[in-house]
Amino acid sequence: MSTKIKIHYKKKDIWLGFWLILPALLAIFITAFFPLIKTFWDSLFSFGLRPGIVKRFVGFDNYIRLINDTRFMTSLINTLIFTVISVSLEFVLGLITALILNADFALRGLVRAAILIPWAIPTSVSSQMWKWMYNDQYGIVSQILYNLGWLAPGTPILSNKWSSMFAILAVDVWKTAPFMALLLLAGLQTIPSELYEAARIDGASGWKQFTKITLPILSPTIAVALIFRTLDALRVFDIFYIMNKSVETLAVYNRHILMDRAFTGAWFGYGSAISVVIFLIISIFAIIYIRSLNLKFE
Amino acid sequence: MDLIKSYKTKKRIGKIILYIFVIIMLIFYVFPFYYAITSSLTPNSELFSKSIKLFPKNPTFKNYILVFTERPFHQNIINSVIVAGATTILSLVFGAFAGYAVARLKMPGKVLIMSLILAVSMFPQVSILGALFQILRNMRLINTYPGLILPYIALNLPLTTWILHNFFKDIPISIEESAAIDGCSKFMTLWRIIIPLSAPGLVTTGLLTFIAAWNEFMFALTFMQLPEKYTVPVAIAMFSGKTFYELPWGQLMAAAVIVTVPLVALVLIFQNKIVAGLTAGAVKG
Numbered sequence: 001m002s003t004k005i006k007i008h009y010k011k012k013d014i015w016l017g018f019w020l021i022l023p024a025l026l027a028i029f030i031t032a033f034f035p036l037i038k039t040f041w042d043s044l045f046s047f048g049l050r051p052g053i054v055k056r057f058v059g060f061d062n063y064i065r066l067i068n069d070t071r072f073m074t075s076l077i078n079t080l081i082f083t084v085i086s087v088s089l090e091f092v093l094g095l096i097t098a099l100i101l102n103a104d105f106a107l108r109g110l111v112r113a114a115i116l117i118p119w120a121i122p123t124s125v126s127s128q129m130w131k132w133m134y135n136d137q138y139g140i141v142s143q144i145l146y147n148l149g150w151l152a153p154g155t156p157i158l159s160n161k162w163s164s165m166f167a168i169l170a171v172d173v174w175k176t177a178p179f180m181a182l183l184l185l186a187g188l189q190t191i192p193s194e195l196y197e198a199a200r201i202d203g204a205s206g207w208k209q210f211t212k213i214t215l216p217i218l219s220p221t222i223a224v225a226l227i228f229r230t231l232d233a234l235r236v237f238d239i240f241y242i243m244n245k246s247v248e249t250l251a252v253y254n255r256h257i258l259m260d261r262a263f264t265g266a267w268f269g270y271g272s273a274i275s276v277v278i279f280l281i282i283s284i285f286a287i288i289y290i291r292s293l294n295l296k297f298e
Numbered sequence: 299m300d301l302i303k304s305y306k307t308k309k310r311i312g313k314i315i316l317y318i319f320v321i322i323m324l325i326f327y328v329f330p331f332y333y334a335i336t337s338s339l340t341p342n343s344e345l346f347s348k349s350i351k352l353f354p355k356n357p358t359f360k361n362y363i364l365v366f367t368e369r370p371f372h373q374n375i376i377n378s379v380i381v382a383g384a385t386t387i388l389s390l391v392f393g394a395f396a397g398y399a400v401a402r403l404k405m406p407g408k409v410l411i412m413s414l415i416l417a418v419s420m421f422p423q424v425s426i427l428g429a430l431f432q433i434l435r436n437m438r439l440i441n442t443y444p445g446l447i448l449p450y451i452a453l454n455l456p457l458t459t460w461i462l463h464n465f466f467k468d469i470p471i472s473i474e475e476s477a478a479i480d481g482c483s484k485f486m487t488l489w490r491i492i493i494p495l496s497a498p499g500l501v502t503t504g505l506l507t508f509i510a511a512w513n514e515f516m517f518a519l520t521f522m523q524l525p526e527k528y529t530v531p532v533a534i535a536m537f538s539g540k541t542f543y544e545l546p547w548g549q550l551m552a553a554a555v556i557v558t559v560p561l562v563a564l565v566l567i568f569q570n571k572i573v574a575g576l577t578a579g580a581v582k583g
Contacts, residue, residue: 020395031452035429122513124531258428279425286420
């Protein structure tokens, strides 16, 4: 009798669960998993998006072509350089910001709210804001650099590969260091103050307290924040697309092939191969991410 | 005596250094936004002069008027409100349903379902861009609101499902049990009791979703190809002047301020909740 009721309830649960989960699963299958499978399938063909281009099966030829594509290799290297530098700068600056916000000072709540501003501004908007500050004639950053004599007057910051890379890095760090800081601040606030008091009584210096107490306890948060940001940096598109088209990242190059060239020639299959490679690169990092989070659902 | 004195001065110096750091930090994070505001209020004659301008000598609202009269910017705002609004509501509904099922119902395959949903948050968007474009084109959804809302829901479901799932788990199960004794069905319990109880969670999650959908650029750029269909980020990225060479920077900054001020206001009002939501979404394992 009692088992019967149990089974009855479970069945009901399963059906209700099925209907509750269905909309979410449908949405992600139609707009995420199905396109992903289709991308892989498309990468085995040579074709374009304009009608009249003959579609033919080429196997893994598109992938082999990638190795000799210097523009692809350059964009890969650009993306990796950007990722390493931006994530490390964001981490250092985010940590400094978090440590300052963790200290006791007047109007702390207001300051914490204020640093959320860069995070809230759409990337496309902040890219344009900074592009104006970098303007070679009238931009404030350019003017300051000219006045300091660090840059010859009239030099456009955004047209040289390396200066624009640094300019873009500055924008990205400005935009995402606050996010990093908030994650780290949440971690900092879980450290009991008794630990520091005990260390102070034992005569430990500030630096020693930082390396022996703060960093070890904070390390899981740091790991998550770093991997989280790495995944984002590898996908970077908006800032590079808007601020400068002469330095390409993987995403910018990929979109150029898929959306510009695929309408003029048989480039879509090749673009799909790039998409698959980007997906694989990011998957490697994502797997590390999942492992480090150790997801549990019960 | 001397020891105490030196300790006190040391402490005071420490405080001063701290405040200097706070001020430098504030300037770094807030200055670009401030500079956009002053630039938007500066007349062109002053704006395009080779001097450092920290505030306008003759402030004007002309740029704000021109942004609406010279281009369909109000239409771009309406587009963004519709797309981000619909995305938020639908993601919350779908995310609450899925989050509740995973948090509370006894059913097989929960880990798989949650992993599938969370996997989407790590997808490089560009990897599905081309295929999604073809699919939407076949469904005749390019340049339509649903064509943007549907992908946005998928992009945001990981966050909504995850945060709401955590919220639902924290609600005492005894509340549901007493509702069941009173003859309330599970769906009714979710609708009438669990959802109202998690209102704070819904507000936080909704806000994060809204900001994410409002700010999204790559899909909007690709799936909305007519200027009157552009969302705000695309309209601002595609900003152009009457001539090819001169961009109307004052107008552009006015547009930037118009779309940023509501976001900044929301963030400042709900900052505690946003911080909690962001850290819950990213850190909670």
